[in-house]
Amino acid sequence: MSIRKEILSRAYITFYVLVLVSVVIMGQVIKIDTVERAYWIQRGEDYSIRKQNVEAQRGNIYADDGSLLATSIPYFDIRIDFGSEAMRDEYFNQHVDSLSIYLQRDIWPKRSVAQIKQKLVRARKDRVRSFLIARNADFTVVEKVKKYPLLSLGGYKGGLVLERKSSRLKPYGNLASRSIGRMAGDRKPLGLEMYYDDLLGGKDGLRYVQRIARGIDIPIHDLTEIDAQEGHDLQTSINVNLQDIAEYSLRQVLTEHEAEWGTAIVMEVKSGHVKAIANLGQTASGGYYENLNYGVGRLYELGSTFKLATMLALFEDQDLELDDPVSLGPGYMRVGSGIIRDSEGHPFDTTTIEHNFAISSNVGMAKLAIKYFRSDDGPDRFFKYMKQFHLKSKTGIEIPGEPEPDIYSKEERKNIPGKKGTWSSVMSIPYMAHGYELRTTPLQILAFYNAVANDGYYVPPRLGEKVMKSGSLVRMIHPNMKSVRIASESSIKKAQHLLKEVVLNGTGKNLISPDYSVAGKTGTTRINYADKDAKRKKYIASFVGYFPTDQPKYSCIVVVNDPKKHAYYGSKIAAPVFKEIVDYCYATDPNLMKVLNDKPMLASAQIQLPVYEVGYSKDFETVFGYLGLKTRKSTESEWTVILQDSTDFTLAPRAVREKAIPNVVGMGLRDALYLLENLDVRVVVQGTGKVTRQSIEPGSPINNKKIFLTLG
Known part of the structure; x- marks a missing residue:
């Protein structure tokens, strides 16, 4: 070739x-x-360097006394990066034996030291980047692991990788659970967690991580990171003990009468701060659970509790006097196609406005509304006053989901689906006057009654009180909350007198007590009156009022829906829950207690008695019984706070929750040790006498096994 x-x-x-x-x-x-496009894209993502958000530590939610209502508990996945470039063989070989011993002792007790060492040596040989030590470990375990041989050298030389997570914990369980709420990610967010999310959530940080296996990232420490900024803390107005009493009393009544749901709310008159908000609904098994915030989110027909709004409108519009006459006739009257009846008979056909309100006559209220508000521009004036009383607007409480009140005029109904054509020029005003054909939430009508108690000044209900950071005050949430007058001074005085008369001589007589004074209004509402084929009548029982009558400190509402046994009147079902709450407030608040002897005592009669003691209930009962001293017990509780007025001692409950640090301040050392050591908490004591200070806040989760008590 x-x-x-x-x-x-x-x-x-x-x-x-x-x-x-x-x-x-x-x-x-x-x-x-x-x-293979999708496969290689996934491989690139699996082994790429990327930015990753570092979740900020969420702020805590506290009760009014600093007790924890919600907190974030950190937990960790602990891994070793045996492929770390800074981990030298000499470091590993020097520490592998002792590391195996520590891991066998604390992490893997069912494995032998030899087996553990073999796994570590194999992982080091294969340069395993994500060797799992423990999953979902708590802070105590992490602190131990950080001190282990090899791992104590840190993330570079020791290869220690901590993947931080967190879960939200409510130390008091379901207490006020719906109001405290839950944050985003826990199903549907709600309550204070949702409303104050920006404040509590903090600001997430940023770090660079490298994916070393599917779903496993390790931080790259030599690249720039942005530190996460932890959230602020929120101190609420909720009082834990008062909340506990409200829920307990409400549950007892709901269970006894087999009611569908109930709510009880307590507010401070001057500030509008909500001190307790209990909500319980019946479950399929017949028990009761806080499944919905009925106090804030449920509209209901008010019945007789709305009569105060009608009377206040009449006082503003016509300047009526309390002794003006009202005709009741035979106790019923026909209005259009309907009949308005009084719930109970009475032996007179004419009475005064004052007595008409006290006995809660539907007929008398309807006749007054027909006379002054049904004709000409009367309906317009009626709704003008409802707006003036803030009964046509939301309260603005910091719980998302509050509906608009269902109090609509003829013109407003024309533009609302489902309301068009429901106005009757003959029937609507007289029925609305005694609480039908309109709806509000329990909190909305309570805010109105609170304004009457507050001499006519309306303050919006609020749960948030302070923004805190590391125990220090950042700002008050509502520092200059302005109150607005809803009616003239003379009209308010008449309204206050009517509410007193209900308790003294009307439907609320069962609230009379020699120890305190209460003003309020009962309500009993038929809720299925439009159902002509109903097999049984359904009712809502309610009571709303305030106490003390002269200088009101608290306002309160109790609503019980569809009681099925024994009774259905507001005076028989809702009023007893109200009374339990009032009893507790008077028993535990010295400022409310009646002064029994304000005269100077002889020097020889000045006997030193315990004014404030904390301890085991049965011990106190034994001692006081032996000494023949009078005591009052506000509720059943294993642990008690002793409060003393001039002659009596009150045994008030000291709440102790499971799996949380108790409040032992004021206790003797024996009781404090009994409580804490039964929780496996090591106690270190300094000083003598009673406990004056404890190093861990009450209500905190039991993570730290050591607590310091100062006696004095």
């Missing part, structure tokens, strides 16, 4: 080989770009 042909043949062979290689490469490129 000639040299020329040989060169050409080699060139052709080279050319064909290159063409074949090109075809193969192009085929692989097409295959990778089409058939």
